Amino acid sequence: MTTTALAHELKPYKSLSNDELRQRILAAKQQLGDRLLILGHHYQQDEVIEMADLRGDSYLLSQMAADSQDCRVIAFCGVHFMAETADILANRPEKLAERGGERVDVILPDMAAGCSMADMAAIEQIEDAWDELGEVIDTQDITPVTYINSAASLKAFVGRHGGIVCTSSNAHAAIEWAFAKTSRVMFFPDQHLGRNTALGMNITNDQMPVWDPYASELGGNTEQALENSKVILWKGHCSVHQMFRPEHVAMFREKHPGIKILVHPECPQEVFELADEYGSTGKIIKTVEAAPPGSKWAIGTELHLVNRLKEEHPEQEIHFLSPVVCMCATMYRIDLAHLAWSLENYLDGTPTNLIEVDDETAKWSLVALERMLEVK
Numbered sequence: 001m002t003t004t005a006l007a008h009e010l011k012p013y014k015s016l017s018n019d020e021l022r023q024r025i026l027a028a029k030q031q032l033g034d035r036l037l038i039l040g041h042h043y044q045q046d047e048v049i050e051m052a053d054l055r056g057d058s059y060l061l062s063q064m065a066a067d068s069q070d071c072r073v074i075a076f077c078g079v080h081f082m083a084e085t086a087d088i089l090a091n092r093p094e095k096l097a098e099r100g101g102e103r104v105d106v107i108l109p110d111m112a113a114g115c116s117m118a119d120m121a122a123i124e125q126i127e128d129a130w131d132e133l134g135e136v137i138d139t140q141d142i143t144p145v146t147y148i149n150s151a152a153s154l155k156a157f158v159g160r161h162g163g164i165v166c167t168s169s170n171a172h173a174a175i176e177w178a179f180a181k182t183s184r185v186m187f188f189p190d191q192h193l194g195r196n197t198a199l200g201m202n203i204t205n206d207q208m209p210v211w212d213p214y215a216s217e218l219g220g221n222t223e224q225a226l227e228n229s230k231v232i233l234w235k236g237h238c239s240v241h242q243m244f245r246p247e248h249v250a251m252f253r254e255k256h257p258g259i260k261i262l263v264h265p266e267c268p269q270e271v272f273e274l275a276d277e278y279g280s281t282g283k284i285i286k287t288v289e290a291a292p293p294g295s296k297w298a299i300g301t302e303l304h305l306v307n308r309l310k311e312e313h314p315e316q317e318i319h320f321l322s323p324v325v326c327m328c329a330t331m332y333r334i335d336l337a338h339l340a341w342s343l344e345n346y347l348d349g350t351p352t353n354l355i356e357v358d359d360e361t362a363k364w365s366l367v368a369l370e371r372m373l374e375v376k
């Protein structure tokens with residue numbers, strides 16, 4: 001008779017102190033050695049970041065997963081689309097061949113760590129929009145570009161239709177790449193990243209209709225608006241960055257003369273345009289690191305990153321660009337308890353929370369992701 005081991009329950013981990021959890025995570029790290037790679041996105045809470053082997057923005061984390069050599073398991077302290085991307089890149093055919101067919105397991109410590117923006121575009125909605133657009137304009141002349149903050153099914157759609165994935169650090173280059181192929185671009189799911197980037201390429205708002213998947217016809221647009229379009233934007237946004245407002249910029253400028261406003265390009269146009277500098281989370285960090293002591297900043301991105309920058313740069317004056325708390329509640333779901341629980345389950349041969357993209361979706365997503373990694 002065989003007995004099947006049961007996975008540990010999460011509940012007991014919730015009552016352990018952070019110190020106990022840290023010890024258990026460190027013990028798991030020691031046991032797994034080079035086989036384990038813990039990746040952490042910059043928005044994670046400090047105690048999780050402390051456990052990460054590598055931290056980065058979405059682009060860098062994708063590169064790290066793509067380049068990983070010795071590891072056989074990645075614990076992704078980020079959100080669902082990031083873990084999917086890591087699975088696709090770490091297990092692409094050439095890497096599998098190098099490892100004699102051995103897969104890299106990708107764990108998302110809490111399966112509920114999703115992204116509200118990614119959830120604003122379902123594959124069925126994208127396919128419907130594409131078909132409907134085809135009744136008005138030639139879809140052969142549209143290159144789809146998806147922000148990496150999207151489900152793997154959207155990345156696969158983009159791969160199949162000659163398109164590309166972008167991150168906030170290469171959106172400009174990705175849209176340029178797309179315009180070298182066709183005269184129109186469809187950009188999803190973040191309208192703000194799409195708009196802010198295209199405005200910097202001399203494309204005007206009247207050339208950027210917004211496609212609302214819940215509108216009864218043509219995404220809420222006229223035929224004329226679609227015919228005049230250069231970039232068709234999807235009606236999606238980040239609920240965190242949406243909360244930064246122009247009046248917050250005005251308040252900081254008035255109270256702190258000389259202050260610089262530094263924002264993530266997921267912020268709405270009216271805030272983005274008022275900023276002095278912008279960039280991905282990685283670029284925001286580099287900008288602060290490179291600034292002379294005594295510089296003053298109001299930063300419009302997720303709270304945990306801004307608080308960490310404040311801690312790490314006491315020589316600079318750093319403010320959070322909002323009087324209200326803007327934090328990514330789904331990133332915050334990853335905590336030490338989930339990390340310890342998922343690592344111990346893995347070690348004990350009862351892995352939980354494995355992210356595995358099906359072969360067909362992975363194959364086409366990879367086409368679009370490889371283009372992303374080539375375009376910078």
Ligand code: 13P
Pocket residue numbers: 042056057058059115149167168169238266279280281282
């Ligand atoms: P980057 O880390 O690419 O700047 O992205 C920010 C973000 O919102 C991740 O979801």
Ligand code: SF4
Pocket residue numbers: 079114115116117118149238239240241302328329330331
């Ligand atoms: Fe998604 Fe916004 Fe959270 Fe990034 S910050 S993971 S875009 S909800």
